[in-house]
Amino acid sequence: MSLRRPRKALLLVSLVVTLALLCCGGATTVMLLNLLGDDQQSSLNASLGCGKGGAVDPDSKLPRIRNYGADQMRNAAIIINVGSDLQMPPRAWVIAVATAMQESRLVNLGYLGSDNDHDSLGLFQQRPSSGWGTPEQIQDPVYASTKFYEKLKTIDGWEAMSLTRAAQAVQISAYPDAYAKHEPVATQIVNLLADGAANAVGDSVTMVCAAAGQIAASGWTIPVKAEVGSGFRSPERPTHQGVDLIASRYTPIVAAASGVVSVVKCDEDFSGRKSCNVDGYPGKGGCGWMVEIQHAGNVMTRYCHMVQRPFVRENQTVTAGEVIGRVGTSGNSSGPHLHFEVHLNYDRSSAGAVDPVQFMREQGSPLGGEG
Structure with missing residues (x-):
């Protein structure tokens, strides 16, 4: 050559x-x-x-x-x-x-x-x-x-x-x-x-923009193919630190990028109960069955309201596109969807949260019907 x-x-x-x-x-x-x-x-x-x-x-x-x-x-x-x-x-x-x-x-x-x-x-x-x-x-x-x-x-x-x-x-x-x-x-x-x-699609030389479900050259992909419902810190929900991706119960949820699983748990509701194996309701509180993953660049993603115990464990290494759980409606939820958050600087608090729609667009993996 x-x-x-x-x-x-x-x-x-x-x-x-x-x-x-x-x-x-x-x-x-x-x-x-x-x-x-x-x-x-x-x-x-x-x-x-x-x-x-x-x-x-x-x-x-x-x-x-x-x-x-x-x-x-x-x-x-x-x-x-x-x-x-x-x-x-x-x-x-x-x-x-x-x-x-x-x-x-x-x-x-x-x-x-x-x-x-x-x-x-x-x-x-x-x-x-x-x-x-x-x-x-x-x-x-x-x-x-x-x-x-x-x-x-x-x-x-x-x-x-x-x-x-x-x-x-x-x-x-x-x-x-x-x-x-x-x-x-x-x-x-x-x-x-x-x-x-x-x-572009990371493993292709065609230079075609990554579509839903494909992994971009950035190493990112959408966690679930679904329309965006409730948005990030909207006027109606100013403390909503992520976005809701509306999908059917049992729809697979994938890791948005490679990383290490840092949290797997049944999140307590407002009454301190860990009751994630039943459907939740508005006002119950908590993320239900949830996962957090730490990624390169001090980015953390959070996945909430899963229908059953997630498929991954803490400290497990996952790759972009790997199935980590399934959509449900556990915790503070009015119907089946994935609540998806992105946090910078590994800051799990609301201070570290950024708009997932903007962030994922910038990684070449736009949420919902974008792109």
């Missing part, structure tokens, strides 16, 4: 298109607000695309994310373009960018003397002594990215793995859990540089 530079005519959008994309207004991304430069905080709109425009030319003036300079963003663009050239799906781009963020902060590192980790070099800290290539080859970002993707392709089932498991399978790092924290920003870098490609 040739290690030629990606062909701009086929893979790259022009700077004019990129600047137009950045200036067209629209919803900003919650996870990225504090990372964009001041002049971009209100102009990011990459989430409207699904990667059809290709990646940004690494040699053009690239948009910036705070803490990542011109060379680092150029390296991210090269990683994305190599993945596109190799016909790797956009989920692989997110994994590769996040891996390089952890290994090198997207800096093409040379030999660091006494600070060097063995003979590790380049964007992915690949080691000549482990067969990744010569020092000169590894310090070529195109070569290094190609070798990363080639190894990723050999990992059986990588497409369904959590980002940290997939990255670790390639890297064999001494810190196997370190990659997860970079997933949200890596997702936004891919969206920013590749026309919202992290919103």
Whole structure:
């Protein structure tokens, strides 16, 4: 296989298109607000695309994310373009960018003397002594990215793995859990540089926006295919910290993203009772049978009113799309539905709650009939 530079005519959008994309207004991304430069905080709109425009030319003036300079963003663009050239799906781009963020902060590192980790070099800290290539080859970002993707392709089932498991399978790092924290920003870098490609179906090269039930390249999917009923903190229900997804009893509920189950319980009602195996009613109080999952980027999701004991246990690792329970109407409920919440900073309180409709739209997995 040739290690030629990606062909701009086929893979790259022009700077004019990129600047137009950045200036067209629209919803900003919650996870990225504090990372964009001041002049971009209100102009990011990459989430409207699904990667059809290709990646940004690494040699053009690239948009910036705070803490990542011109060379680092150029390296991210090269990683994305190599993945596109190799016909790797956009989920692989997110994994590769996040891996390089952890290994090198997207800096093409040379030999660091006494600070060097063995003979590790380049964007992915690949080691000549482990067969990744010569020092000169590894310090070529195109070569290094190609070798990363080639190894990723050999990992059986990588497409369904959590980002940290997939990255670790390639890297064999001494810190196997370190990659997860970079997933949200890596997702936004891919969206920013590749026309919202992290919103496309993660395991497909067709660059089609993820539809209901499909897992986006961001690693997120909808928990249940259903219309949104009662909304987040509406005038009628200002203390409603999530949204109600109206679905039939026993409809499967899936994990919205990979993570670790942190809570499985029958939530007490206002009278202190744990009576989740019967239908609830308005004013009873409590979430009924419920699950909470902690995800990369300090995000927590909550799933309430299940019809029976959930199928998962605390401290269990789950993957995006894995069935965790079934829709019911236990607890403070007037009929079968899933009450779904999203919390930032692992804050289980109302202070950590954000609008799930907006959050899931920004992950490329819009709730209800959106998209």
